[in-house]
Amino acid sequence: IKNIGVFTSGGDAPGMNAAIRAVVRAAMYYGIEVTGIRRGYDGMGKGDFFTMNRKSVSNIIQRGGTILKTARCDEFRTPEGRKAAYEHLVKNKVDALVAIGGDGTFTGAKVFGSEYDIPVVGLPGTIDNDLVGTDFTIGYDTAINTVVDAVDKIRDTAESHDRLFIVEVMGRDSGLIALRTGIATGAEAILIPESKTGLEGLLNRLEFGRKDKTSRIVIVAEGEDAGGAFEVGRLVQEKFPNYDTRISILGHIQRGGAPSCMDRVLASRVGAAAVEALRDGHRNEMIGLINGEIAYTPFEHAIKHHQGIDPNMIKLVEMLSM
Ligand code: ATP
Numbered sequence: 001i002k003n004i005g006v007f008t009s010g011g012d013a014p015g016m017n018a019a020i021r022a023v024v025r026a027a028m029y030y031g032i033e034v035t036g037i038r039r040g041y042d043g044m045g046k047g048d049f050f051t052m053n054r055k056s057v058s059n060i061i062q063r064g065g066t067i068l069k070t071a072r073c074d075e076f077r078t079p080e081g082r083k084a085a086y087e088h089l090v091k092n093k094v095d096a097l098v099a100i101g102g103d104g105t106f107t108g109a110k111v112f113g114s115e116y117d118i119p120v121v122g123l124p125g126t127i128d129n130d131l132v133g134t135d136f137t138i139g140y141d142t143a144i145n146t147v148v149d150a151v152d153k154i155r156d157t158a159e160s161h162d163r164l165f166i167v168e169v170m171g172r173d174s175g176l177i178a179l180r181t182g183i184a185t186g187a188e189a190i191l192i193p194e195s196k197t198g199l200e201g202l203l204n205r206l207e208f209g210r211k212d213k214t215s216r217i218v219i220v221a222e223g224e225d226a227g228g229a230f231e232v233g234r235l236v237q238e239k240f241p242n243y244d245t246r247i248s249i250l251g252h253i254q255r256g257g258a259p260s261c262m263d264r265v266l267a268s269r270v271g272a273a274a275v276e277a278l279r280d281g282h283r284n285e286m287i288g289l290i291n292g293e294i295a296y297t298p299f300e301h302a303i304k305h306h307q308g309i310d311p312n313m314i315k316l317v318e319m320l321s322m
Contacts, residue, residue, distance in 0.1 A: 001119075001278050003033040005049070005094035008066040009040030009073075009101035009108070012255055013125045013139025015263035016066040016100055021057035022271025023098050023123075028054055030279060035094050039069045040101070041076035041108055047088040061264055064142075064256045070101070076108050079115070086116045094118075096278045098271075100138075102126035103303050110284060110299040119283035121274050122299065123267075127255060130174035132305040133297025134288025138270070141262040143170070143254045144181050150250055151185040151217060158215035161244065164206075166236065168229035168249045171221035174306065177254070178221040179313050187217045188321045191224040191232060194309040199226045199235070201318070206240050210322065216243075269294070 006023045008016050020036075027034045036056065038048040060067055075081030089097075097120040099109045109120045124131045127143035147169050158165045171177045175192020182190035189205060191198035202218060218236075220229045233247040259267070270287045273294045277287055285296045 001032055001096045003035055003092075003094050004096045004098055004275065004278060005035045005037050005044075005089060005092075006052070006068070006098045007037035007040050007044065007100065008068045008070045008125060009099060009105040010070065011102065011126060012066050012070050013127045013137070014064040014142035014255070014257055015138040015259035015267040016125050017060040017063050018259055018264045018267035019100050019123050019125060019138055019271040020066070020068060021061055022268040023275055024052050024057045025054060026272035026275040030275060032275065035092055036068055039071040040073060040105070041081075041085065042071040042073035043069075044085040044088060045073065045075050045081050047091070049088065049092050049094075062258050064258055082112055082115060085112070086118070089118065096120070098123060098274045098278070100125040102128070103131060106286060106299045107303050110303065113284045113299075119278055121277050121282055122286040122302070123270050123274055124286060124288055127177070128171055128174045129176045130306045131286070131288070131302055132307050133286050133290070133295060133302045134270075135290055136262070136266060138263055138267045139255075139259070140176070141266075142257060142260045144177055144184070145260055146254050146257055147177060147181040147250060148184045150253065151181060151187075151219070154248055155185065155215060155217060158217060158246075162214050163244045163246050164216040164218070164236070166218045166220055166229045166233045166245065166247045168220045168222055168247070170250070170254045172223040175221040175224070175309055176307065178219045179309060179317070182219040182317050183313065183320070185217060185219070186321060187219045187317060188213070189218045190314070190317050191218065191220045191226060192309065193221060193223045193225065195314060196225065198224060199232065202232075203235070203239060206236065206243070
């Protein structure tokens with residue numbers, strides 16, 4: 001391996017910069033050149049490349065977002081789009097790739113790796129934490145800390161006004177952000193896509209639960225079945241007009257901000273491990289961290305499976321919010 005191309009793709013996540021930095025610095029350590037590819041597969045197909053050095057990644061470990069920018073790219077889903085990308089890689093003498101993103105990014109990488117003889121490894125960069133093959137994804141820890149900080153602030157005003165707040169957090173297919181932050185903020189209930197009984201449980205609790213509570217927080221994942229925070233809020237208001245109910249959608253603040261220490265260290269470890277994996281002949285694998293050890297998961301497996309919900313954690317929310 002002489003020249004590694006690195007790019008970020010799909011939704012951005014805090015810690016992607018720390019991962020880029022680790023890839024660049026580890027490659028330099030092993031005497032490998034690095035080519036930065038802007039805007040993911042879109043920039044790859046357009047030849048938006050530049051040579052990176054130690055200095056290109058100075059002073060970025062603490063920054064949110066991604067200095068390489070990210071994009072969604074439909075052309076890469078076509079054989080012509082992938083051919084254009086391959087030609088630009090050959091022209092720029094890039095002979096291996098590190099893809100930082102989520103399962104869509106790895107699906108693209110898998111298809112590309114089966115068509116062209118170029119080793120690709122992936123790093124799990126998504127705030128959702130829904131990938132298998134790693135205990136945590138890069139960005140998840142920062143995102144849940146942002147949510148906890150926001151919900152703590154909402155709790156202050158909820159408590160002062162005796163209000164019930166329905167707070168919507170990110171997670172179109174996964175309730176992992178909602179579940180963990182629900183436990184950490186002492187939420188009365190959580191509604192997530194993986195559990196069908198959330199709404200019923202919430203309504204039951206409001207009807208038969210403790211009446212002396214002065215504030216209530218319900219965390220709703222955007223992809224849960226009842227239809228998001230507005231719909232849940234409408235149902236609650238209809239059934240319980242005596243509750244002073246408010247709705248808050250946290251939105252894109254969850255993606256931004258300085259990465260937490262956990263995310264910086266995770267990104268640094270898997271970033272360096274990706275370079276070593278390519279040197280050792282790995283390809284078509286995601287590099288994650290399981291029980292503190294570097295773990296290699298074939299894209300095939302990482303794409304097909306999703307990190308599930310531990311039912312004990314759901315029970316914990318119910319048990320502790322009584
Ligand atoms: P996040 O989880 O944050 O949304 P992601 O990596 O899953 O991140 P996607 O938008 O799903 O984000 O995928 C990123 C890009 O990967 C797509 O825009 C597309 O260019 C490429 N891609 C996804 N699926 C395929 C596929 N089947 N074939 C080729 N390319 C694909």
